[in-house]
Amino acid sequence: MTFEEVNKKRRSVRDFLDKPVSEDLIQELLKEALEAPSSSNTQPFKVVVATGDTLQAIGEDLTNKYRKSLTLRKKNIFGKLITAYQYRLTPNKVYQTIQGKYPGIYQDRRVKTAIGLYEVLGIKKEDRKKRNEELEKNFYFFGAPAAIWIYADPKMKYTALVDTGIFMQNFMLACTAKGLGSCPQGALNLWREPVDKYYDVPKGYELVCGISFGYPSDAKVNSYRPEKLSVEELLVKKK
Numbered sequence: 624m625t626f627e628e629v630n631k632k633r634r635s636v637r638d639f640l641d642k643p644v645s646e647d648l649i650q651e652l653l654k655e656a657l658e659a660p661s662s663s664n665t666q667p668f669k670v671v672v673a674t675g676d677t678l679q680a681i682g683e684d685l686t687n688k689y690r691k692s693l694t695l696r697k698k699n700i701f702g703k704l705i706t707a708y709q710y711r712l713t714p715n716k717v718y719q720t721i722q723g724k725y726p727g728i729y730q731d732r733r734v735k736t737a738i739g740l741y742e743v744l745g746i747k748k749e750d751r752k753k754r755n756e757e758l759e760k761n762f763y764f765f766g767a768p769a770a771i772w773i774y775a776d777p778k779m780k781y782t783a784l785v786d787t788g789i790f791m792q793n794f795m796l797a798c799t800a801k802g803l804g805s806c807p808q809g810a811l812n813l814w815r816e817p818v819d820k821y822y823d824v825p826k827g828y829e830l831v832c833g834i835s836f837g838y839p840s841d842a843k844v845n846s847y848r849p850e851k852l853s854v855e856e857l858l859v860k861k862k
């Protein structure tokens with residue numbers, strides 16, 4: 624495939640075949656990702672790779688946390704605090720995803736993207752139960768046989784996040800080029816101790832994002848191609 628083909632083909636995949644990704648292939652993907660540029664070549668990141676039983680155990684733990692977090696909505700403030708403490712539901716703090724609404728136009732774009740996705744899935748906007756079930760799939764990696772978690776060194780400030788993002792995109796494009804699919808997931812940085820439990824993440828590193836990957840199924844959800852901005856919308860006008 625040409626670069627344009629790989630770039631166009633890469634879309635977030637949310638349903639995977641039950642087919643393992645070989646160790647050798649995972650090594651190749653990581654090598655491709657490591658070709659990414661980084662500020663002064665500092666490469667301020669570390670990666671956890673999980674497959675098999677470990678991935679399953681992490682998925683179970685994350686799913687339990689997600690289910691518990693849903694019960695918070697119905698509790699009063701004390702109930703919320705007690706349950707959050709008891710089940711360690713406080714979100715990962717440094718590079719946390721925004722809780723609640725996004726600011727301004729970003730909330731509009733988010734809602735539009737979500738509505739488009741639910742349309743493809745045949746889920747009505749007001750069907751919260753179905754939407755929650757769909758969200759829950761994040762925590763068992765949409766059935767993917769492998770996932771990575773990318774940690775960055777916050778001592779490198781914002782460049783750590785820029786470098787991590789470029790690394791992630793290289794990884795995802797490499798997946799596409801090799802016939803795999805991937806989904807970057809902020810959902811996988813909500814809680815980090817299910818992953819930290821199994822891996823010796825260096826002290827001080829902060830979890831930025833997770834990526835599920837594997838062989839895409841032909842489920843309808845994988846046909847979703849959300850609209851991107853036009854170049855005109857992107858460009859800043861001259862004064």
Ligand SMILES: Cc1cc2nc3c(=O)[nH]c(=O)nc-3n(C[C@H](O)[C@H](O)[C@H](O)COP(=O)(O)O)c2cc1C
Pocket residue numbers: 633634635636637736761806807808809810811832847848849
């Ligand atoms: C930082 C980041 C976090 C994301 N988090 C999630 C997530 O938690 N769950 C999910 O299904 N998709 C997630 N996505 C995928 C986006 O929804 C997707 O990239 C966007 O809708 C554009 O679609 P495309 O990737 O198919 O081009 C995330 C993407 C990025 C870059």
